[in-house]
Amino acid sequence: MTAATDQRTVLAVRDLKKHFPIKDGALQRVVGQVRAVDGVSFDLLRGETLGLVGESGCGKTTLGRVLAGLEKPTSGGVYFDLSEQQRTELDQALRAGQGEDLAQLEAAHRVDRLDATNWRRFRRNTQMVFQDSFSSLNPRHLVSDIVGRPLRVYKEASGSALTERVVGLLEQVGLGRQHLYRYPHQFSGGQRQRISIARALALDPELVILDEPTSALDVSVQAQILNLLHELQQNRGFTFLFITHDLSVVRHMADRIAVMYLGRIAESGETTGLFDDPIHPYTEALLRANPDLTGDDEGFRGLEGTVPDPARPPQGCRFHTRCEYATPDCGWEIDDVVLQLEDTPALFDKLVGVERRSPFDADLEFVDASAAAALETALHGDEVPSSMKAAIEQVSVGAQTVSIKFREVNEVLLTPRGNDRLAACVLDALPSRD
Amino acid sequence: MSTTSTSPPLTTSHESAFRVRLRRMGETSGRVLSNPTTLGGLVIIVVMVGMAVLAPWLVEPNTPNASQMPRDWGAIAVPPGSPGHLLGTTNTGGDVLYGVIWGARTSLRLSLIVVTVTVAIGVAVGSLAGFRGGRLDEILMRIVDVFLSIPELIFALAIAAVLGPSFRNIILALAIVFWVKYARIMRAQVMHVKQNDYVDASRVIGDSSWNIFRKDVLPNSITPVVVQATLDMGNIVLVGATLSFIGLAEAGLAEWGVLVSEGQAGISGGRWWASTFPGLMVFLWALAFNLLGDGIRDVLDPKTETR
Numbered sequence: 001m002t003a004a005t006d007q008r009t010v011l012a013v014r015d016l017k018k019h020f021p022i023k024d025g026a027l028q029r030v031v032g033q034v035r036a037v038d039g040v041s042f043d044l045l046r047g048e049t050l051g052l053v054g055e056s057g058c059g060k061t062t063l064g065r066v067l068a069g070l071e072k073p074t075s076g077g078v079y080f081d082l083s084e085q086q087r088t089e090l091d092q093a094l095r096a097g098q099g100e101d102l103a104q105l106e107a108a109h110r111v112d113r114l115d116a117t118n119w120r121r122f123r124r125n126t127q128m129v130f131q132d133s134f135s136s137l138n139p140r141h142l143v144s145d146i147v148g149r150p151l152r153v154y155k156e157a158s159g160s161a162l163t164e165r166v167v168g169l170l171e172q173v174g175l176g177r178q179h180l181y182r183y184p185h186q187f188s189g190g191q192r193q194r195i196s197i198a199r200a201l202a203l204d205p206e207l208v209i210l211d212e213p214t215s216a217l218d219v220s221v222q223a224q225i226l227n228l229l230h231e232l233q234q235n236r237g238f239t240f241l242f243i244t245h246d247l248s249v250v251r252h253m254a255d256r257i258a259v260m261y262l263g264r265i266a267e268s269g270e271t272t273g274l275f276d277d278p279i280h281p282y283t284e285a286l287l288r289a290n291p292d293l294t295g296d297d298e299g300f301r302g303l304e305g306t307v308p309d310p311a312r313p314p315q316g317c318r319f320h321t322r323c324e325y326a327t328p329d330c331g332w333e334i335d336d337v338v339l340q341l342e343d344t345p346a347l348f349d350k351l352v353g354v355e356r357r358s359p360f361d362a363d364l365e366f367v368d369a370s371a372a373a374a375l376e377t378a379l380h381g382d383e384v385p386s387s388m389k390a391a392i393e394q395v396s397v398g399a400q401t402v403s404i405k406f407r408e409v410n411e412v413l414l415t416p417r418g419n420d421r422l423a424a425c426v427l428d429a430l431p432s433r434d
Numbered sequence: 435m436s437t438t439s440t441s442p443p444l445t446t447s448h449e450s451a452f453r454v455r456l457r458r459m460g461e462t463s464g465r466v467l468s469n470p471t472t473l474g475g476l477v478i479i480v481v482m483v484g485m486a487v488l489a490p491w492l493v494e495p496n497t498p499n500a501s502q503m504p505r506d507w508g509a510i511a512v513p514p515g516s517p518g519h520l521l522g523t524t525n526t527g528g529d530v531l532y533g534v535i536w537g538a539r540t541s542l543r544l545s546l547i548v549v550t551v552t553v554a555i556g557v558a559v560g561s562l563a564g565f566r567g568g569r570l571d572e573i574l575m576r577i578v579d580v581f582l583s584i585p586e587l588i589f590a591l592a593i594a595a596v597l598g599p600s601f602r603n604i605i606l607a608l609a610i611v612f613w614v615k616y617a618r619i620m621r622a623q624v625m626h627v628k629q630n631d632y633v634d635a636s637r638v639i640g641d642s643s644w645n646i647f648r649k650d651v652l653p654n655s656i657t658p659v660v661v662q663a664t665l666d667m668g669n670i671v672l673v674g675a676t677l678s679f680i681g682l683a684e685a686g687l688a689e690w691g692v693l694v695s696e697g698q699a700g701i702s703g704g705r706w707w708a709s710t711f712p713g714l715m716v717f718l719w720a721l722a723f724n725l726l727g728d729g730i731r732d733v734l735d736p737k738t739e740t741r
Contacts, residue, residue, distance in 0.1 A: 068638055123640035136631035140653050142451055150639045181454040199635065 009082045010207045010239045011044040011067060014094060016076035018059075018066050022311060032311045036062040038263035039076070041414075043087070046206070049233065049240040051254030051271070053247060053286065057307050059263040064211045064243045068128045069111055078111040080122045081206065124154060127200035131212035133192035137184035143170070143195055144180045150202040169198040173228060190221035194228070201232065209241045214249060226252055247290045251275060256420075259283045262310055262318045265414060269421035279423040282319045284430055315359050317412040317426060329426050331409045332391035334362040337375075340384060347374055352400075360406040363398075372402050379404075465733045472729025478722035482715075486538040493532050496688075501540060503528035503688050511700060514707050522707040524696050528686075530711050536688035537712055540601070541671045541719060548608045548670045549663050555609075556616020557659060563617070564624030564655075565647055575621070578614050586611040586673065594682045601683045604674055612666065616659055623655035630654075661731040668723030675716045690716045 017040075019033040036059040044050050054060045065071045067078055079090060086105065093102035106113050114122055127150075130136035137146055148166045151157050157165050167177045173194040184192055193213060200208050210229070214222040230253065233240060242253050250257055251271060258268035259282060267280035278284040285303050305322040308314055314321055316331015321339070323330065334356060341348045341364075350371040355363040366372045376397050380389065394405040414422040467473050485492065489500075496504040506519070506527040514522040514530075521530035563574040590607035597603050627633070628651055636646045675691030677683070683692050690712035697708025 065634075070634055070637060120640065123638075126638070128635065128638045130631040130635065132631055136635050138630075138632040138636075138650050138654070141649070142454060144451055149636070149641065153639055153641045153645075181451050183458070196635075199639075203639075 007084055008046045009043050009084070009087050010046050010080070011241075012079040012082055012087055012090060013043070013067070014041050014077050014079065014090075016040045016063070016066065016078060017074045018062050018071060019074045034311050035059075035263045035313055036310060037066065037073075038310075038313065040260075040263070040265055041076075042258055042265065042268060044207070044239060044241060046239050047237050048255045049242055049253050051250030051257040052241060052243045052260060053245065053250055053257055054260035055245060055286075055303075055307060057310070058260045059310070060243050060245075060260050061211055063260070064128070064209050064241065067241065068126055068209050069122065070128075072112055077106070079105070079109040080111050080114075080118075080126070082109055124203050125206035126209065127203065127205040127207070128209045128211065129193070129196045129200050129213045131215055133189055133196055133216065134184075136196050137192055139184055142181050142183060143175075146184070146195060147198045147202060150199060154203060156203075165202075166198075169202055170195075172201065172232065173198045174224075188221075189217050190225060193217065193225055197225075197228065197232075201236075201238075204236070205238070207239045207241065209243070211243045212245070213242075215244065215246065222249070229253065247275075247286060259286065262307060262313050264318055264424065265422070266319060267421070267423040267425070268414075269417075269423075270419070273419060273421060279417055279421065279427075279429060280319070280425045281323045281325045281427075281430060283423075285322075285324075315411075316409040317424065325427060325431055326385060326387040327426060328387050328390035328407060329409055330387065330391075331412070332388045332406050333359045334364075334404060334406070335359070336388060337364070337379070337404060340378070341375070343383070344378065347371055347378070358408070360408045361404070363401045363403045365401045367400065369400055372397050372400055375402050462733065466729050469729050469732065471725050472732075475722040475725025475729065478718055479726060482538050482719055482722065483542060485535050486542040489535050489539045493529075493535050495536075496532070501536060501688050503533055503686050503693075511705050511708070513705075521711050522705075524693065524708040525700050525705065526686075526696065528693070528696065528708075530693070530697075530708055533688050533690070533693045534711050534715055537690040537693065537715060538719075540687065540689045541674070541715075544601075544605060544608075544674045545667045545670045547605055548612060548674075549666055551609045552613035552666075553616050553659060553663050555613040556618075557620050557656070559613070560617040560620025560622075561624050561647065561652065561655075564621040565628060565643075565651060567625075571621070574617070578617050581611070581614040584611060587676070590677050590682060591680075599682050599684065601678070601687060601689065604677045604682055607677070607682075608670055608673060612670065615666075616662065619658050619662060620655060623658055624651055627651050627654045657734045658731075661727055661735055664727035664730055665724055668720035668727070671716060672720045 016037055017035070018037040019035050021030040022032040022034060023029065024031045038059070040063060042050070052060050052063065062071065066073050082090060086109070089101060090105050090109075093099055093105060096102075107115065108118055111122060144163065144166055147169050148162050151162055151165055163180070166180065170176055170179055175191065175194055175198070179187075184195065187195065197213075213229070214225050217225060226249065229240070232238065240253070242250060244250055254271050256269065257271050257274050259266045259274075259280065261282050266282045267274065267278065274283065275287065278287060289303050303322060308318070308321055312335065314331060314335065315333045316329070317323070320326045320330035320332065321336060334354065338354060341351060350367045352365040352367055355365065364372075364375065366375070376395060378384070379392065379395060391407045392404060393407050394403070396403045412424050412426055414424045417423050467476065489495070496502055503524075506523060506529060508527070509516065509519055509523050510527045511525045512519055512523050514520065516522060519529050519531065521534065523529055559574055559578070563571040586607070589611060590604065593603050593607045597606075630650075633646060633650050636650055641649075671690075675689070675694065678687065678689050678691030679695045681695070683689055685692070693712035694709045694716070697705070697710075697712075700706075700708055
């Protein structure tokens with residue numbers, strides 16, 4: 001990143017949450033919340049490209065939609081266009097809690113509280129390119145309508161001036177005048193994505209949110225689109241938020257990377273540093289799961305297990321259920337025992353109920369004593385990770401119940417790790433591989 | 435595929451958005467009409483509508499009220515081919531040919547009014563419910579449910595009982611019953627279409643809700659409504675004829691259902707013509723619009739199943 005005298009922050013995201021209610025039953029009562037985005041904070045500086053990486057279901061697309069103003073956040077704030085000083089003031093005000101300073105800042109910068117003028121400014125300056133180029137272009141509109149639409153909305157041009165502006169935009173993305181009067185279905189996927197990009201750039205926005213813009217494209221076309229985006233950024237100084245699951249794509253594009261897992265940022269930092277020396281085991285796992293990036297086949301290995309239910313995220317570190325370096329301090333809890341039980345149907349069928357005193361402390365009731373005993377044995381068995389065993393403070397077997405108490409652990413928060421790096425892991429560094 | 439080298443040949447400089455849209459419309463109509471049954475339906479419709487429009491020039495209008503059957507008391511129940519009465523007369527001296535031609539005018543008026551009104555109401559209600567969603571959707575859909583539970587025939591009879599039998603009340607009864615279907619179709623379509631990324635793209639641009647509805651949602655949701663409206667142009671005449679057959683229209687109206695009703699007593703006596711010709715017209719009218727509607731559906735909306 002360049003060290004400018006006043007580095008403006010295009011977006012400052014503070015403890016952002018977006019939960020979706022789960023409704024059930026005839027009365028559609030809310031029975032839970034899917035925590036798609038669950039406490040995310042970061043800064044997006046002018047002119048940089050931030051890569052937002054994660055598996056599907058980690059909340060990266062939802063985050064992108066909230067940042068684009070398409071969804072209202074459940075809590076927390078997105079602040080648009082702050083000077084360095086304003087950003088410092090904001091963080092001070094947020095620490096101090098509600099106050100006049102904060103109210104003033106929020107009225108002018110907080111995206112879900114902007115007045116009409118500021119909202120318009122935000123709207124103009126934040127554009128988005130979607131993943132699905134079929135769905136993101138109105139099939140009944142000509143290219144001239146699609147690309148010219150932003151200019152029409154803000155009454156920037158009309159008539160032949162509008163047409164010329166549109167031609168200019170098309171030429172910037174490698175298309176031309178001959179494509180003006182065609183329908184989207186007459187183009188290939190890559191060309192349609194170019195049209196989407198032209199539309200997003202029409203108003204010369206500050207920020208462009210790219211939601212997996214190349215995931216649906218052939219590899220060769222992908223490279224063309226990435227080069228185009230790179231070139232456009234070099235020439236026109238856009239700020240990009242690049243959302244993707246593809247690490248090789250962000251390596252090519254991003255100055256900084258934020259790795260998301262289950263609604264949270266697991267690790268963020270400058271791209272090369274993060275690739276060379278990941279701190280969070282999840283980052284490492286993602287890198288190792290990517291065959292292009294390791295070079296040797298030995299290192300290539302997929303991530304084990306599935307992403308936990310975002311309605312009930314794990315305690316402690318959210319990744320502990322799949323982490324190969326997990327320690328007793330990573331947040332082992334009753335849900336992990338239940339998860340183990342689900343893998344042993346013979347035992348799981350005999351489970352009657354789970355009486356929780358806390359996420360870490362519960363009684364598991366079985367139909368008979370033998371099942372309870374079997375669980376106790378299983379807890380000492382090889383199936384259970386050793387770090388989980390070590391986290392168990394107390395197990396007592398009653399007639400038909402097993403009481404288990406785990407070590408209580410706080411949430412693992414993002415902490416600075418030097419060199420512009422943040423990571424949410426109890427480990428100081430990854431254990432060496434050999 | 436390379437993005438630049440596969441560009442189709444350069445189009446000429448006088449290409450314009452208008453021309454392209456016109457050409458696309460032409461291509462679509464061409465595809466609709468390439469199906470012979472659809473074309474057949476359209477031909478029948480053109481003939482029938484032509485008959486309706488040109489009625490005053492085809493058969494001299496009855497005075498003072500052209501939509502009433504003229505009565506020739508000197509030629510009661512004469513068979514087809516009689517002088518002055520090409521298709522014969524009814525047992526009250528009504529000229530069947532007059533009824534057939536002016537009946538087309540009545541039917542066209544009926545179906546046009548009912549379809550226009552019901553499509554307008556249905557599209558408005560369905561769009562509002564689907565586009566806004568939430569509580570408003572809930573309220574509107576419960577209202578729709580109420581209307582859906584009304585049996586159309588009994589409802590029409592009730593209207594006739596309250597307001598008296600007249601053709602206008604048939605229109606009213608049909609309009610009240612038929613809009614619900616369009617509201618439901620439209621709501622489902624709008625809810626589906628508004629999930630497309632191009633709607634979000636327009637929101638990100640900052641376009642107004644009204645523009646998004648007008649430019650993105652409405653044009654992409656309206657096709658099934660157009661198809662249904664075409665089919666209903668036929669169905670409504672069928673139901674209308676049923677209602678006037680059971681006596682909900684004024685007696686003596688130049689209307690196919692009324693004529694069938696008037697002539698039915700004579701069928702057993704061998705006087706088949708008074709019922710048959712208007713009956714045939716109802717059949718052809720409904721058939722033609724169904725053929726056209728299905729043809730349009732096959733081209734514009736191939737995902738919907740055919741009934």
